[in-house]
Amino acid sequence: QKEVxxxxxxxxxxxxxxxxxxxxxxxxxxxxxxxxxxxxGKSPELIMSIYSNGDKEDGRFTAxxxxxxxxxSLLIRDSQPSDSAxxxxxxxxxxxxxxxxxxxxxxxxxxx
Amino acid sequence: xxxxxxxxxxxxxxxxxSVKIECRSxxxxxTTMFWYRQFPKKSLMLMATSNEGSKATYEQGVEKDxxxxxxxxLTLSTLTVTSAHPEDSSFYICSANGNTGELFFxxxxxxxxx
Numbered sequence: 379q380k381e382v383x384x385x386x387x388x389x390x391x392x393x394x395x396x397x398x399x400x401x402x403x404x405x406x407x408x409x410x411x412x413x414x415x416x417x418x419g420k421s422p423e424l425i426m427s428i429y430s431n432g433d434k435e436d437g438r439f440t441a442x443x444x445x446x447x448x449x450x451s452l453l454i455r456d457s458q459p460s461d462s463a464x465x466x467x468x469x470x471x472x473x474x475x476x477x478x479x480x481x482x483x484x485x486x487x488x489x490x
Numbered sequence: 491x492x493x494x495x496x497x498x499x500x501x502x503x504x505x506x507x508s509v510k511i512e513c514r515s516x517x518x519x520x521t522t523m524f525w526y527r528q529f530p531k532k533s534l535m536l537m538a539t540s541n542e543g544s545k546a547t548y549e550q551g552v553e554k555d556x557x558x559x560x561x562x563x564l565t566l567s568t569l570t571v572t573s574a575h576p577e578d579s580s581f582y583i584c585s586a587n588g589n590t591g592e593l594f595f596x597x598x599x600x601x602x603x604x
Contacts, residue, residue, distance in 0.1 A: 412593075421583050421595040422534070466533060477524060478585075478593060482533040 381405075382469050384481035391488055397454040399484050401467030404448070411443060411450045412468040412478065422466055426452060457488040493517055494586050496596035503574055504604055510570045511599045513540075513584030519564035520586035525557075528581040528598075540567040540584075574603040 381404040391397045403411075410429050414422035426441040428434045428450065434441045440453040454461055464485045468478040493516040503509050513523055521542045526534040538559055539547040546559035556578075558570040571578055583598040 419581075419598075419600075421598040423595070424592060427592075471536070477536065477539060479536065480534045 382467055382479055382481035384465075384467050384484050386482055387485040387487075389484055389486050391457050391486070393457060393459060393488055393490050395457050395488075397457045397461065397486055397488070399452040399454075399465050399467075399486065400449060401451065401481055402449045403467075403469050405469065406445075406448065408445075408469045410470050411441070413439075413441060413450075413452045414466040414468060414480075416464045416466055416483065418463075425465070454486075457486075459488050459490055462486055462488045494520075494584060494594045494596040496582075496584055496599050498599060499597055500600045500602075502602045502604065505575050506573055508570055508572045509574055509601060510568055511582055511584075511601075513567045513569070513586070513596050515565045515586050518586075518589050520567075521564060523561060523567040523584055523586045524593075525559065525567075525569050526583045526585065528583060534583065537569075537582075540569075542567075571601065574601070576603045579603045 383402045413426045415425050416422040426439050428441040428443045431443050431445050438455045442451045464483040466483045467481040471477040471479050495514045497512045501509055523540040525537045527537050528534045536549050537552045540559045540561040542561045548554045561567040579602050581598050581600050584596045585593050588594050
């Protein structure tokens with residue numbers, strides 16, 4: 379059974395700082411990795427997907443993947459209070475990208 | 491992007507009654523949809539895979555007779571919580587792959603069983 383591990387937090391950072399969120403996974407053959415953001419009482423929304431080792435940048439978000447070490451991280455630059463949410467790391471249960479297994483999520487709090 | 495819609499967003503019911511939650515793909519056809527459950531401050535747990543025109547596939551530990559799933563068309567899957575009890579109170583979320591393969595989530599349905 380695949381496992382996805384995240385630090386539950388809360389991770390508290392000041393506005394404007396870089397927030398670093400980490401995730402480790404147990405399945406060495408996983409090829410796709412996803413970061414979702416979930417506001418309280420809402421459903422998750424996709425922030426980033428990454429498939430290759432290295433960094434992938436999209437605006438203020440950077441996903442970093444290291445398959446050898448089996449971890450994937452998400453960096454949020456210039457953190458804003460509106461970034462305060464729970465960030466979920468997800469890995470496909472099968473070889474595709476549809477049936478996802480989620481980590482417990484890391485709660486991020488960005489304070490002014 | 492693709493939109494997945496759930497209804498109702500909130501439902502309160504008495505213990506012992508059944509509740510139906512609908513999940514619709516609004517601008518694409520979804521042969522497969524997924525149902526998740528999320529308890530407060532917990533992560534999403536995959537309950538089952540809903541397959542259009544065939545039986546749903548349930549994850550280990552999920553009672554198929556309690557959580558009835560019907561996927562009668564390419565745009566609609568329903569989850570019925572039968573004989574609901576307070577421990578079934580949770581946030582139920584459906585998801586489906588859009589045409590590009592990206593997974594989209596519905597808005598979620600919060601069930602409270604009294």
